[in-house]
Amino acid sequence: MIRGLIGSLAATAMLVLLGSCASDPARETGPAESAAVPAVVAPRLELLAEVRAAANDAGDVIEVQPLRDPAVEDLRAEAAEAEQRGDFPAAAQALEQALELAPDDPQLMQEFAELLLAQDRLGDAEELAGRSFGRGPKLGGLCRRNWTTIQVVRQASGDPQGASDAADQVARCIVEPPVRM
Numbered sequence: 001m002i003r004g005l006i007g008s009l010a011a012t013a014m015l016v017l018l019g020s021c022a023s024d025p026a027r028e029t030g031p032a033e034s035a036a037v038p039a040v041v042a043p044r045l046e047l048l049a050e051v052r053a054a055a056n057d058a059g060d061v062i063e064v065q066p067l068r069d070p071a072v073e074d075l076r077a078e079a080a081e082a083e084q085r086g087d088f089p090a091a092a093q094a095l096e097q098a099l100e101l102a103p104d105d106p107q108l109m110q111e112f113a114e115l116l117l118a119q120d121r122l123g124d125a126e127e128l129a130g131r132s133f134g135r136g137p138k139l140g141g142l143c144r145r146n147w148t149t150i151q152v153v154r155q156a157s158g159d160p161q162g163a164s165d166a167a168d169q170v171a172r173c174i175v176e177p178p179v180r181m
Contacts, residue, residue, distance in 0.1 A: 106136030143173035
C-alpha cells in the first residue's frame with residue numbers, strides 16, 4: 001500500500017511538473033510555433049493529477065492489497081514507465097495485457113480508466129471506472145478515484161448535475177470514525 005501510494009504521489013508530482021512545463025509554450029517559442037503544441041496535453045495531465053490526488057489517505061479506512069501475479073506487476077510497472085515518458089498508448093497497451101491476466105482486478109480497471117481519460121476517451125473511462133467501483137471496495141482511495149474519474153468525465157461532457165452526483169459519491173467513499181470518549 002505504501003509503495004503504491006508513493007508511486008501514485010510520484011506520478012502525480014511528475015504529471016504536475018509536466019503540466020507546468022507545458023502550460024505556457026508561448027514564452028519559449030514565437031506565436032507561430034506555439035500553435036503546433038497540442039492544447040489538450042496540460043488539461044489531460046491536470047485531470048489525471050486530480051483523479052489520483054483523490055486517492056490520498058483520508059485516514060478513513062485500512063486498505064488491504066491482495067497479492068498480485070508477478071506478470072501483472074511487471075505490466076503495471078511497464079505502464080507506469082510508459083506514462084512517465086508521456087507514451088499513453090504504450091501504457092494503455094501494457095494495462096490492457098495486465099487486464100487479460102487479471103480481468104476482475106478493480107485497481108487495474110481504474111488505472112486503465114485513468115489512461116483512457118488522458119487519451120480523451122471519456123465514455124470508456126467512465127464505463128471502466130464504474131466497473132471498477134462495482135468490483136472494488138466501496139470505501140477508501142480506490143472508491144474516491146473511481147468517482148472522481150466519473151465526476152471529471154461528466155464535467156468535461158457538460159453534465160453538471162451528473163458531476164454533482166458523482167461528487168456526492170466521492171464524499172460517501174469516506175467514513176468518519178465514530179467519536180470515542
